[in-house]
Structure formats: C-alpha cells, structure tokens
C-alpha cells in the first residue's frame with residue numbers, strides 16, 4: 001500500500017509513534033511518504049520505501065499568521081497525485097485531520113478518493129481540543145475521517161465525553177520496538193553518570209507545564225535525603241529554567257543533570273533505576289513505556305492512559321496528581337531494597353512486551369485495509 005503520513009516532526013510521542021510506524025510499515029513492504037514541515041527527528045533513514053516531502057509555507061507580507069493548514073492541504077493534494085498515495089494517516093485531529101479533509105475534497109474534484117485515518121494522541125483532545133474555541137474543528141475533523149484511532153481507552157473515553165463524535169473510535173495503543181531495548185551490559189555506560197553506590201532516576205519529556213517538572217524535582221529532593229542518587233532530566237521545554245532554579249534553591253544542583261534533547265534515549269534509560277512521570281494528564285505515556293522496555297520501573301500519576309501502561313505495585317506505582325509525598329515514599333520503597341528493585345525492573349520489562357510493535361503495527365495494517373476496502377466500495 002502507498003501511505004502518506006502526516007505528523008508533528010518534533011521531539012514528542014506522537015511524532016515518534018508516527019515515524020516508527022512508518023519505518024516498520026516500510027519494512028513490511030509498504031511505500032511510505034512522510035509529509036511534514038521538517039524531517040521527523042527519528043527519521044534518519046530514507047530509502048526507496050521511505051520518502052520525505054517537506055511542507056513549506058510561502059511568506060507573504062499580507063499574512064499576519066502563516067497559513068500552514070492551507071500549505072499542508074495543497075501539498076497533500078500534490079503528493080497524493082504524484083505518488084499515487086492510496087491512504088493518508090494523519091496524527092492529530094488539528095490541524096492535520098482538518099487539512100487532510102480539505103485535501104480530500106480537492107482531490108474529489110479530480111475524481112480521486114483518498115481515505116483518511118486519524119490518530120488522536122492526547123494533547124489535541126485533552127488540552128487543545130477541549131478548548132471551546134477549537135471544539136467545532138476537532139469534532140468536524142474526527143467525524144469526517146474515514147477511520148479514527150486513539151492511543152488508549154482513556155483517550156477514547158475523553159474524546160467521546162468532550163466531543164460530539166459520530167464515528168467509531170478504535171483503540172490502537174502506542175508501541176515500542178522491544179528489540180531496540182535489548183542492549184548488552186557493556187553498551188551501558190552507567191559509570192559516566194554516577195558511581196555504583198548511587199541510584200539513577202530519570203525523567204524524559206518536553207518539559208511543558210503538563211509534565212509537572214517541579215514535582216519531579218521535589219520527589220527527587222525527598223528521595224536523595226534517604227538514598228544516594230542522581231536525577232537525569234532529558235529534554236527541553238518551557239519549565240526547564242524553573243526546574244533549574246528549584247534545584248539551586250533546594251541545594252541539589254550537583255545531583256541533577258539537565259541533558260537537553262536526545263535521540264538516544266535507550267542509551268540513557270539503560271542505566272536508569274527509576275523513571276518519574278507525575279504528569280497532570282497523559283493520554284498514554286510513551287516515555288514511561290520506553291523506560292519500562294529498558295527495565296526501568298515507573299513512579300507516575302494515575303491520570304489518563306498511564307494506568308493502562310504502568311501497573312500499580314507491579315511495574316511501579318501510581319499516585320494522585322500532585323501527591324509528591326506518596327510518590328516519594330513509593331520511589332524510596334522500590335530503590336531501598338536491591339531484590340525488590342530487581343523484581344520491579346523485570347516486571348517493567350515483561351509488561352512492555354505486550355506493546356511490541358510486531359503486535360501493534362498489524363492492527364494499523366488491518367485498519368488501513370478495511371478502510372481502503374470500504375472507501376472503494378462507496
């Protein structure tokens with residue numbers, strides 16, 4: 001099948017999922033066309049099965065806001081025609097499903113019918129989408145898609161609760177390539193970060209307010225009082241400075257390393273003992289799953305789709321959003337006993353296997369085939 005994929009190409013779960021999906025589909029024989037404003041961060045390999053088409057927005061002084069949706073829909077029309085793309089898979093309702101719908105209408109004028117599969121990732125629904133201003137556009141985009149998927153049961157429920165949805169929503173969870181996380185011990189350079197006497201705690205995100213970075217610093221502050229430890233914060237974002245300031249205020253700056261963005265998170269996770277994800281909301285928590293695949297237990301909030309990934313008392317612990325004391329106690333509980341830590345690590349790794357891409361990607365393939373068949377029979 002020839003498939004066009006539209007996503008946010010930046011660091012972030014949705015872009016990662018879309019990119020890994022495209023790469024795996026290409027391995028399975030499909031021809032994949034990424035259509036975005038930048039080459040996706042994890043898309044380092046282009047081949048005869050993997051193509052990248054950049055969307056540019058021509059500058060024009062009259063435009064106060066550059067019309068990205070317009071540029072994207074025009075590009076989609078051109079690429080569908082040029083490469084005979086059979087189906088568009090867009091990640092995020094706005095603006096991608098919205099732009100894809102416009103492209104679909106334009107293509108219909110030329111007698112080309114292109115089905116659209118929309119995947120909802122969370123922020124479009126729980127944060128942006130629920131803003132009343134965007135509600136009509138989000139509902140419209142979802143209802144006009146030929147097939148819709150959500151990355152967790154929780155996100156599906158949120159979408160049905162917040163919007164007037166007439167379409168069926170299929171849950172196809174996020175996934176990871178389990179193989180990628182099977183590193184050998186010699187690859188893992190733990191000594192670079194901390195001596196063996198210290199535990200390594202990690203957080204990876206775009207450091208937006210929804211991630212509650214200050215909670216992470218406070219949890220770590222409590223933990224390091226009981227257990228020698230280092231905290232690694234990987235990513236860039238608006239709350240980084242606040243977090244650095246809090247570390248200084250608490251006198252723990254020498255124990256907290258801010259890494260910036262990284263494309264090699266498996267190499268960072270391989271020496272981590274614990275992952276923190278106290279988010280305000282999280283449709284799935286791909287970062288937690290990536291940690292678990294590396295055998296890292298997770299201390300998280302119990303919000304959104306996280307409980308579908310992190311199992312309380314087995315792969316880590318869940319707490320109410322903002323319950324820093326409970327999260328700190330749970331972290332200390334796991335880290336304070338080597339046998340217990342080893343058991344949690346093993347459980348986390350085993351749990352991640354159910355999200356292996358070899359199990360999940362065929363679900364997308366099946367949905368594509370059904371959607372294509374349905375649209376051909378119209």
Ligand code: GMT
Pocket residue numbers: 011012013014015017120121122123126151174206208210281282283284285286287
């Ligand atoms: O979490 C973010 O800030 C990034 C965001 C994105 O759009 O990439 O992540 C969302 O999609 C991921 C992939 O499906 C999910 O794993 C994240 O939970 C979700 N983030 C939120 O719901 C806040």
